[in-house]
Every structure is written in structure tokens, then in C-alpha cells.
Amino acid sequence: MVLKSKNKVQVERAFEFKGRMLTLTVLNVIENDLAAIDQQLGEKIAQAPEFFRNSSIVIDANVFDSIDLKQIANIVRDHHMVPVGIIGGNLNQEQLAADIGLGVFPKIKAVSSDKSDIKTKNNNESEAGLTNNSDEKQQTAESTQEQLVPAVEITKSPTMLIKQPVRSGQQIYAKGGDLVVMSSVGAGAEVLADGHIHIYGSLRGRALAGVQGDTQARIFCNNLDAELISIAGQYKISDDIPADAKNGLVQIYLDNEQMKIQEL
Amino acid sequence: MAKIIVITSGKGGVGKTTTSAAISTGLAKRGYKTVVIDFDVGLRNLDLIMGCERRVVYDFVNVIKEEANLNQALIKDKRVDNLYILPASQTRDKDALDIEGVQRVIDDLAKDFAYIICDSPAGIEKGAMMAMYFADEAIVVTNPEVSSVRDSDRVLGILASKTKRAEDNQDPVKESLLLTRYSPERVEQGEMLSVDDVKEILAIPLLGVIPESQSVLQASNSGQPVILDEESDAGKAYEDAVGRLLGDEIPHRFLEVEKKGFFGRLFGG
Numbered sequence: 001m002v003l004k005s006k007n008k009v010q011v012e013r014a015f016e017f018k019g020r021m022l023t024l025t026v027l028n029v030i031e032n033d034l035a036a037i038d039q040q041l042g043e044k045i046a047q048a049p050e051f052f053r054n055s056s057i058v059i060d061a062n063v064f065d066s067i068d069l070k071q072i073a074n075i076v077r078d079h080h081m082v083p084v085g086i087i088g089g090n091l092n093q094e095q096l097a098a099d100i101g102l103g104v105f106p107k108i109k110a111v112s113s114d115k116s117d118i119k120t121k122n123n124n125e126s127e128a129g130l131t132n133n134s135d136e137k138q139q140t141a142e143s144t145q146e147q148l149v150p151a152v153e154i155t156k157s158p159t160m161l162i163k164q165p166v167r168s169g170q171q172i173y174a175k176g177g178d179l180v181v182m183s184s185v186g187a188g189a190e191v192l193a194d195g196h197i198h199i200y201g202s203l204r205g206r207a208l209a210g211v212q213g214d215t216q217a218r219i220f221c222n223n224l225d226a227e228l229i230s231i232a233g234q235y236k237i238s239d240d241i242p243a244d245a246k247n248g249l250v251q252i253y254l255d256n257e258q259m260k261i262q263e264l
Numbered sequence: 265m266a267k268i269i270v271i272t273s274g275k276g277g278v279g280k281t282t283t284s285a286a287i288s289t290g291l292a293k294r295g296y297k298t299v300v301i302d303f304d305v306g307l308r309n310l311d312l313i314m315g316c317e318r319r320v321v322y323d324f325v326n327v328i329k330e331e332a333n334l335n336q337a338l339i340k341d342k343r344v345d346n347l348y349i350l351p352a353s354q355t356r357d358k359d360a361l362d363i364e365g366v367q368r369v370i371d372d373l374a375k376d377f378a379y380i381i382c383d384s385p386a387g388i389e390k391g392a393m394m395a396m397y398f399a400d401e402a403i404v405v406t407n408p409e410v411s412s413v414r415d416s417d418r419v420l421g422i423l424a425s426k427t428k429r430a431e432d433n434q435d436p437v438k439e440s441l442l443l444t445r446y447s448p449e450r451v452e453q454g455e456m457l458s459v460d461d462v463k464e465i466l467a468i469p470l471l472g473v474i475p476e477s478q479s480v481l482q483a484s485n486s487g488q489p490v491i492l493d494e495e496s497d498a499g500k501a502y503e504d505a506v507g508r509l510l511g512d513e514i515p516h517r518f519l520e521v522e523k524k525g526f527f528g529r530l531f532g533g
Binding site for chain 1: 417
């Protein structure tokens with residue numbers, strides 16, 4: 001029974017919005033052949049049915065103007081996955097997506113400027129972000145996860161500058177650029193950037209660079225005592241960081257998908 | 265204009281109430297009209313430490329709810345002139361505090377007092393938020409051990425983002441560190457974080473270091489703020505801290521085992 005509140009009950013705050021980085025699987029249509037998509041999707045899922053069951057799918061509408069979003073969404077549903085939105089569509093497609101109850105994800109702006117063609121495909125497994133427990137799944141399932149490829153636009157990425165210490169419980173995300181922290185990042189704090197992360201004090205919390213998948217991103221810090229370091233979804237936790245790498249100026253980068261920690 | 269100082273820590277049991285009692289008593293002793301407010305509604309302790317538990321008639325919540333006026337609730341300290349205590353309610357919980365009510369009480373007090381000391385409850389929930397919301401300065405009480413330091417770090421983050429000063433884009437709350445229960449012997453044996461370790465992690469100015477001392481417990485049990493025990497190391501250290509709070513340059517004491525030797529033997533540390 002619902003209580004009718006005559007004497008107005010004051011709920012201080014019923015909800016809050018939070019920005020979170022999540023891993024999403026993007027369905028990237030290469031051939032606009034619905035039957036083939038249906039069949040091949042079935043085969044792919046048969047390899048790792050648990051991984052795909054009820055997973056959220058974003059449909060990349062970039063390739064074909066004539067792509068039949070509604071049919072593709074139905075195919076995805078038939079395979080027990082949940083289409084949640086489209087990315088890279090034109091205005092018509094965005095309208096259509098809204099009509100059939102799909103969300104619209106904004107296009108990803110350029111992070112690195114070395115690609116001038118509109119779209120390069122690769123089937124590398126890379127993440128559009130990072131969640132703690134999806135990584136194991138990631139490795140077991142040969143997935144269709146696709147790097148969200150930068151658009152053509154070359155903009156100067158803004159660098160975020162933090163002058164104060166980043167305290168336990170705080171989270172700072174430099175979207176679309178680098179992050180410079182002039183002080184320390186405390187245990188229990190988290191700093192994220194689409195580009196590099198520079199920390200002039202100690203890193204005792206978590207630092208995640210290249211969270212949109214930029215494998216060229218690096219982390220620089222003075223005293224590495226981190227709970228977790230991550231570049232483009234690859235990560236190491238504290239226990240995996242060699243003790244001898246912890247003092248002084250270090251950089252962390254990816255070399256052939258291997259995370260390297262190097263003194264400077 | 266009254267200066268509002270919150271005594272906070274995040275972690276419980278580190279000495280917030282002891283510090284609130286000592287700092288407010290120290291300020292009053294130096295002639296500043298001071299009130300200390302217990303924000304720990306439901307777990308009232310400040311009145312015990314201040315030795316006025318038998319004189320509580322009305323409390324902070326009564327004033328917020330307009331069931332009593334300030335003059336009825338304020339308890340005048342018997343030992344030190346210029347010192348008043350606004351006790352918490354023991355029979356209510358933190359939900360009895362609301363921001364408008366707290367603001368009204370603090371505004372009223374600010375007309376009359378030079379210093380308003382807010383004794384925060386542990387945690388980062390409503391009571392603690394209310395205690396720090398209107399603060400101009402914060403004294404972060406920390407023990408030299410990792411969990412206390414981390415909680416203090418968390419509280420410093422909240423002070424920088426969730427206080428009235430932060431929300432109004434004014435100058436930030438002035439933060440300072442008070443390290444309590446410090447034992448140079450145990451630091452030397454590597455059982456405790458050193459002053460420098462804690463300063464390095466928290467990166468805020470050091471207001472004082474209060475040595476671990478029997479006299480703190482004795483003072484608490486007898487309802488006498490430890491700062492009034494002028495013979496004890498802890499009392500002296502609090503006296504120094506009050507001086508620094510008022511802008512005096514006073515060198516830190518009780519940091520070294522050797523230095524402490526003489527005093528330690530004399531007064532039993």
C-alpha cells in the first residue's frame with residue numbers, strides 16, 4: 001500500500017546522476033546482409049553463450065545509410081542480447097533509433113591525430129572503458145569488440161590541471177585529453193584520462209590512462225605506490241607492480257600490449 | 265565576525281572531542297569568547313569531557329526545533345570565563361539536524377562569540393556534514409596509523425567540495441592537521457607512522473602533535489579538558505596548538521624520543 005503523505009515527507013535526495021565508464025560491445029556491420037549477420041552472430045555466440053547473454057549491444061550505424069536498424073535490433077534481440085543504442089548514425093538514423101526505443105551515443109572525437117581516413121577497422125580487442133570484472137570475460141570470449149575509431153576532426157585536446165591533492169573517494173576524469181595532477185593522488189582516489197596522466201606527487205590510488213582505448217597513453221608519476229594502474233583497459237594491481245619499480249620518477253606505457261614500468 | 269572551526273576526522277576514537285574541549289578551553293583562556301557545539305546527536309560526549317553533564321537542560325536540537333532559545337541551552341563553563349558549551353541531544357538522532365536550523369543557530373552565535381568550535385561526529389554522514397558545512401577552518405584530527413590517515417584524506421576531499429565555502433566559490437576552508445596519540449618510541453620502532461609520513465600523505469599544514477599520554481584519559485574521566493592540566497605533555501602540546509591556531513610561531517615539541525627523555529621521566533609521558 002502506498003502511503004499518502006498528508007504531512008509531506010521530505011526525501012532529501014532521491015537520486016543522483018553519475019558518469020561511469022563501462023565496457024560496451026559494439027556491433028559493427030561490415031556487409032549489409034541481414035541473413036548473413038543473423039547466421040554469423042549465431043555462430044559467434046555459440047562460442048561463448050554466457051558471455052553474450054543479456055549483454056548490452058551498441059549498433060554502429062556508420063557504414064551504411066541504408067542499414068535497417070530495426071531489423072538488426074530484432075536480430076540482436078533474437079540472440080538474447082539487448083540493443084541499447086546506436087553510434088555514428090546520421091540524423092535520420094538517430095531519429096529512427098529514438099522511434100524504436102534505442103539511445104544515441106555521441107561520436108567519439110579524435111584523441112590522437114594520426115589517422116586521417118574516416119574509418120579504420122580493426123578487430124583488436126580494446127575497450128571503450130574499463131570495468132573491473134569484465135576483463136576475464138574479455139579474454140575468454142573472442143569478441144567483436146571494436147575500437148571506437150576517432151573521427152576526422154583534429155581538435156586540440158584540453159588538458160585538465162589539478163593543483164590540489166586528489167583525496168580518497170574523489171574521482172577525476174579528464175575527458176578527451178591529458179590530466180596533470182600537481183600533487184599526490186591518495187589511496188582510494190581515482191584519476192582517469194583519455195590521454196596521458198602526469199602526477200607530480202605520489203600515486204597511491206588508481207590511475208587509468210587512455211580509457212577510451214588510446215594505447216599510446218602513458219602514466220607518469222613520482223613514487224608509484226598505486227592500487228591500480230591501467231592503460232587502454234590493460235591493468236596491473238598493486239601486487240603485480242614490482243617493488244623495485246616503486247621509487248622515484250616512473251613512466252608506465254604499453255609496448256605491444258605489454259604493460260611496462262620504467263624509471264625515468 | 266566569528267570564526268567557525270570544525271574539529272573533524274572521519275574515523276572515530278581519534279580524539280575529536282578531546283581536541284574540541286582542549287582547543288575551545290585554550291581559546292577562552294586567552295580571552296576569546298568561545299562556544300563549543302556538540303554535533304554528535306545521539307552519542308553525546310562533549311558534556312562529559314567538559315564536566316558539565318549534570319547541567320544539561322536544553323540542547324542543540326531543542327534550539328534548532330525552536331523548543332528553547334540559545335540562552336537556555338548554552339552552558340557556561342565554571343572554570344574558564346568566556347567559554348560556553350552547546351550540548352547535543354542524547355535522545356534524538358542526526359536526522360534532527362537540518363541545514364536551515366544549524367545555520368540559524370550558528371548565525372545567532374556568531375553575533376556574540378569570537379570562536380565557534382564544532383565538534384563533529386565520526387563518519388561522513390549527515391552529522392559530520394552539518395558540522396563542517398559552515399566552517400571557515402578545519403582541524404583534522406588524525407592518529408599516526410594508516411586507516412585514520414586515509415579517513416582524514418577522505419574528509420579533506422569533502423571539505424574541499426561539500427562545504428558552504430566550496431559551494432559558494434569562496435576561499436577554501438583552511439585546513440590543518442592535528443596528530444594525536446603520537447608516540448615517538450613506537451615511531452622509532454616502526455610501529456607507527458611518523459609526523460613526516462602523515463604530512464607527506466595529507467599535504468596540509470601541521471597545527472600540532474599531541475603525544476600519547478595517560479593524562480588525556482584521566483582528564484576525560486574527571487571531566488576536565490586536558491589543556492587545563494598544565495603539567496602534562498598533552499596539555500602543553502594543546503597549548504602550543506592553540507597558539508599556532510592564533511598565528512604564533514611555536515616550534516613543535518614531543519616529536520623525538522631523545523628530546524622527550526627528560527620531560528618523559530619527569531612527568532611519566
